[in-house]
Amino acid sequence: xxxxxxxxxxxxxxxxxxxxxxTYGFGREYQEYVAPALLGxxxxxxxxxxxxxxxxxxxxxxxxxxxxNSVGLENPGVVAFLKDELDEMTRWDTAVIANIGGANLExxxxxxxxxxxxxxxxxxxxRRGVDMLELNxxxxxxxxxxxxxxxxxxxxxxxxxxxxxxxxxxxxVKLSPNAExxxxxxxxxxxxxxxxxxLINTFSAMKIDIRRRRSVxxxxxxxxxxxxxxxxxxxxxxxVAQAVSIPVIGIGGISSVEDIIEFTMAGAxxxxxxxYNFVQLRAGAELVExxxxxxxxxxxxxxxxxxxxx
Amino acid sequence: MAMIISNEALAPQxxxxxxxxxxxxxxxxxxxxxxxxxxPLLPRPISIYDIGEHDISFLYRVVGEGTRQLSRLLSxxxxxxxxxxxxxxxQVEGSLALIGGGMGTAPLLLAAKQYPHAxxxxxxxxxxxGVEAFKAVAASVQVKVGGSIVEQVNPARYKYMFSCGxxxxxxxxxxxxxxxxxxxxxxxxRHMACGIGACLGCTIRTRTGNRRVCKEGPVFPxxxxxxxDLHGM
Numbered sequence: 001x002x003x004x005x006x007x008x009x010x011x012x013x014x015x016x017x018x019x020x021x022x023t024y025g026f027g028r029e030y031q032e033y034v035a036p037a038l039l040g041x042x043x044x045x046x047x048x049x050x051x052x053x054x055x056x057x058x059x060x061x062x063x064x065x066x067x068x069n070s071v072g073l074e075n076p077g078v079v080a081f082l083k084d085e086l087d088e089m090t091r092w093d094t095a096v097i098a099n100i101g102g103a104n105l106e107x108x109x110x111x112x113x114x115x116x117x118x119x120x121x122x123x124x125x126x127r128r129g130v131d132m133l134e135l136n137x138x139x140x141x142x143x144x145x146x147x148x149x150x151x152x153x154x155x156x157x158x159x160x161x162x163x164x165x166x167x168x169x170x171x172x173v174k175l176s177p178n179a180e181x182x183x184x185x186x187x188x189x190x191x192x193x194x195x196x197x198x199l200i201n202t203f204s205a206m207k208i209d210i211r212r213r214r215s216v217x218x219x220x221x222x223x224x225x226x227x228x229x230x231x232x233x234x235x236x237x238x239x240v241a242q243a244v245s246i247p248v249i250g251i252g253g254i255s256s257v258e259d260i261i262e263f264t265m266a267g268a269x270x271x272x273x274x275x276y277n278f279v280q281l282r283a284g285a286e287l288v289e290x291x292x293x294x295x296x297x298x299x300x301x302x303x304x305x306x307x308x309x310x
Numbered sequence: 311m312a313m314i315i316s317n318e319a320l321a322p323q324x325x326x327x328x329x330x331x332x333x334x335x336x337x338x339x340x341x342x343x344x345x346x347x348x349x350p351l352l353p354r355p356i357s358i359y360d361i362g363e364h365d366i367s368f369l370y371r372v373v374g375e376g377t378r379q380l381s382r383l384l385s386x387x388x389x390x391x392x393x394x395x396x397x398x399x400x401q402v403e404g405s406l407a408l409i410g411g412g413m414g415t416a417p418l419l420l421a422a423k424q425y426p427h428a429x430x431x432x433x434x435x436x437x438x439x440g441v442e443a444f445k446a447v448a449a450s451v452q453v454k455v456g457g458s459i460v461e462q463v464n465p466a467r468y469k470y471m472f473s474c475g476x477x478x479x480x481x482x483x484x485x486x487x488x489x490x491x492x493x494x495x496x497x498x499x500r501h502m503a504c505g506i507g508a509c510l511g512c513t514i515r516t517r518t519g520n521r522r523v524c525k526e527g528p529v530f531p532x533x534x535x536x537x538x539d540l541h542g543m
Contacts (some may be wrong), residue, residue, distance in 0.1 A: 025508035029525075033392075033506075045510075053520055060501040060511030062350050062376075067503065074510045074520060226351055278503040279351050281342075281392050 002295045003302050004288075006040065008247045008270055009170035009195030011095050011131050013040035016303060017260070017288050020251055020274035021046050021099035021134065021174075022071065026085040027092065030277075034284040040270060041095030044081065046136050048101050049111040051077035057218035061207055066228030066253075067275050068207055070217045073101050078111045082118050090128035099174070101136040102149075102159075108135070109162050116167040133169050135160065135194075138176030138201035150176035150201070153188050164193040172196040172249060177229070177236060178204050186240040186248075198249035198272065199240060200233045226275040227253040234266050241267025241308055255279065257290040267308035311346075311388040315365055317381070321439040323372040324413075325381050326359065327389075333366040334394055337420035338472075338497055338529045341393030342505040343368065345379040354380065355502050355524070357417035357474075358394060360443070366391075369416040369440060395505050396528050399495055404469035407431060408448075409459065409483060411475025415440055417497050421472055422448045429468070433459025433479065458482060465492040472529075473497070477537065484532045494532040498523050 004015035018041040024030055027042045036042060054074025061068045076084065081098070089096045098115055102108035112133060119129030137159055138150035149159050160173055173189040175182055177200040186197045202223025207216040216222075233252020241248045250268030254260060255276040263271050276283045300306060315328040327343075335341070335358040344353035354376045359369040372381050383389060399421055406428040408418045415432050422430055422444050430444050430451040437455065444451045452462055460479060465471060465487040473483055474497035487494045500512035500523040507525030514523055516534045521527060 023504070023509060029504070029506045029508040054510060054513065056515075058501060059513065060503050060509070062352055065349060065351065067351060069503075069509075069511060071510050071513075074513060227348075275351065275503075278509060279344075279353070281504075281506070 001301065002292065004291060004295070006270055006303065008095075008249065009132065009172065011041075011170055013095050013270065014093075015040045015288055015291065016264070016268075016270035017284060017291065018043060018095070018097070018249065018270055018272045019277065019284060020272035021136065022069075023274040023277045026081070027089055028085070030281075030284070031092075033281045036092035036094045038288050039094045039284050041097050041131075042089065042092075043097040043099050043134055043272065044085065044089065045075050046073045046099045046101045047075050047078050047081050047111065048073060048103070049078055049107040049114075051075065051080065055218055058216050061216050061222070063205075063207060063224070064228065066224050066226035067278070068205055068217070068222040068224055069202070070219055070222040072219070078114050082115065086118075086130065095131045096128070097132045097134050097172070098130045099134045099136050105159060105162060108159055109166055112163045113166040116169055119169060130169060133163075133167060133171050134198060135163055135171060135173045136201070138174050138178070150185070151179055153180065153184050156185060157188050157192060160189055160192040160194055170195045172198050174201055174251075175199040175240075176201050177232065177252075182236050183239050183243045186244050190244045190246050194246060196247040196249060196269070197240060197244065198251055200229070200236055200252050203229055203232075225253065227255055229253045230255075230259060234262055237263055237268050238266040238310065257287060257294045260287065260291055261294065261306065264303050264307050265310045267310075269307070312391055314383055314385050314387050314389055316385050317383050319381075320369070321437050324369070324439050325372070326367055326369050326440075327380065327383070328365050328367045329389060329391060330365055332364060333361060335361055335366065335420075336394070336398045337424060338398035338417050339394035339396045340417075340505075340528065341366070341368070341391045342395065342502075343380060344390040345383055346388065346390055347379055350374075350376045350379070352376070352503055353390065353392070353505065355395070355505055357497075359416050359419055360423075361420065369413070369419075371413050392505065395524055397526065399472050399497070399529050402470045405467065407463060407465075407468040407471045409433075409463055409471060409473040409475070409479075411459065411479040414473070414475030414479070414497070415444075417474050418472060419443055419447075431459045431463050433457075433475065460486060465490045465494070468492050471495070480532070481537050484537060487532070495529050496532050496535065497528045498530060498535065499528065500524075
C-alpha cells in the first residue's frame with residue numbers, strides 16, 4: 001500500500017508537495033485548476049506586518065531556464081490576511097503555511113505574534129488557524145529586511161530566537177542561497193528552536209537592458225528561480241540535510257516527478273513547487289498524480305525508503 | 311493540448327494562429343499560449359483575435375524567443391493554451407470608437423464584430439495588417455500607416471472608446487479625451503508569469519492602488535491608470 005503522507009514538524013500532510021510562497025497567491029486563484037485538497041500544503045504569499053505595495057517597474061523577466069522576479073513582497077499585510085484569506089484557506093483540506101517577512105526585527109515579531117494569537121483564538125472556537133509558519137529571512141527583492149537577515153548567521157539568529165519566543169506554532173525558516181554559509185545557518189536555526197528549514201529562496205541575480213543601458217529592474221538586482229537553479233538547490237539541500245536533524249523542505253526549480261525524487265534522495269522531507277506553477281497551471285495536480293504513479297511503478301511504498309539515501 | 315489548424319504570416323513578423331476547439335472568451339480577454347518546448351519556460355499572454363464555432367485565433371508579433379517558437383509551429387502540431395483570462399472590454403450602449411495601434415488592433419476585432427456600428431480607427435507604424443478582417447464586419451474603418459491615427463479621432467463624437475496600442479498613442483488619446491464626456495477604456499500590457507492573478511508580476515499602479523493586469527485588467531478606464539507607469543514595457 002503506497003503512502004505519500006509525511007509529517008513536517010508535527011503537521012501531517014497527505015503528500016510532500018507544497019506550493020511555494022509567492023507563486024500561488026493565497027490559493028484562491030488556482031482552485032479552479034488544482035483542487036487544493038490534492039496538495040500537501042500551501043504557503044501563502046509572503047506577508048509583512050503592514051501592507052506593502054511592492055516594487056515599481058518591471059517585476060518579471062525570463063532568462064535561460066529561469067525566471068527573474070522583483071515583486072518586492074507586495075501583500076495585504078497580516079491583519080488583512082487573517083481577516084480576508086484565512087477562512088477560505090482553512091476550508092481546504094491542506095496544510096496552511098503563512099510566510100512572514102519583515103523590514104526589521106520588531107515587524108517579524110509582531111507579525112508572528114498576531115498570527116499565533118489568532119491561531120490560538122481560533123482553536124478555542126474549534127476552528128483551524130495557520131498550521132505552520134515559514135519565516136522568510138531570504139527575500140532578495142526588498143531593500144530593508146528580507147535577505148539582509150538571511151545572509152549573516154548572527155543577524156538571522158536574533159530573528160529566529162525572538163520569533164521562537166513568541167510562537168508555539170511549528171516554525172520553519174526559509175534560507176537564502178546567498179547566505180554566507182547555508183549549512184551554518186541551518187544549524188543555527190535548529191539550535192534556536194526552529195522545527196524545520198526550507199531552502200532555497202531565489203538567488204540574487206541581474207539582467208541588463210542593453211538598449212536602454214540600464215538594469216531591467218528598478219532595484220538593479222532581482223531573484224532568480226526556476227530549473228536553472230535546481231542543481232545548486234539540490235546540492236544545498238543535500239549539505240543541510242546531513243547537518244541538521246530537523247526536517248528540510250527542498251525548493252528550487254522542481255519541475256518534474258524526477259526532480260522530487262532527487263530532492264527526496266538528497267534528504268528533503270517535503271518539497272515546494274514555485275516557478276513551475278507558472279509554466280504549468282495544473283502543476284500541483286500533475287506532480288501529485290505523477291509521484292503516486294512513480295511510487296507504484298518503482299514499488300516504493302513510502303518516500304522514507306529513499307529519503308536521504310545519497 | 312490543442313491542435314493548430316493554421317499559423318500564417320500576415321506581414322513580416324506578424325502571424326495569425328488558428329487553433330481547433332470550442333473555446334470561450336470575450337473581447338479584450340486573453341489566453342496563455344505555450345509551445346511545449348522546455349525554453350522559454352513561461353507561456354505567452356496573447357489576446358483573443360477571433361472566435362469561431364470550432365476554433366479560436368490569435369494575432370501576434372514575434373518579439374522574443376517565446377513568440378518565435380509560436381511562429382514556427384505548423385498546422386497539425388499541438389499547443390498548450392489556457393484561458394480565457396482577464397476582464398475584457400465592458401458591455402456598452404451608445405456610440406463607440408475602436409482605436410488600435412499596431413498589435414493593439416488584435417483585441418479589437420471581437421469588439422468590432424459585437425458592435426458593427428462602431429467606428430474603427432487602425433494605426434500602423436510601417437505596414438498595415440489585418441485590416442480586411444475589420445472591413446468585413448465594421449461599417450466604418452479608417453486606416454493610417456505612419457503618423458498618428460489619434461489625430462483622426464474626435465472623442466466628442468463618441469460615448470465610449472476602446473483602445474489598445476503603444477503607450478504614446480494611448481497618452482495622446484487620453485489627452486484628446488480630456489474635457490469630453492467620452493469614456494475611454496484602454497487595454498494594457500505587462501510581462502506576466504501566471505496569468506491568473508497569483509504572482510503579482512504584472513501589477514500596475516492605478517489611482518485606486520495596485521491592480522493586476524491579468525486579473526483586474528487588462529482593460530481599465532483610462533482615468534484609473536497612471537499612464538507613465540506603462541512606459542518601459
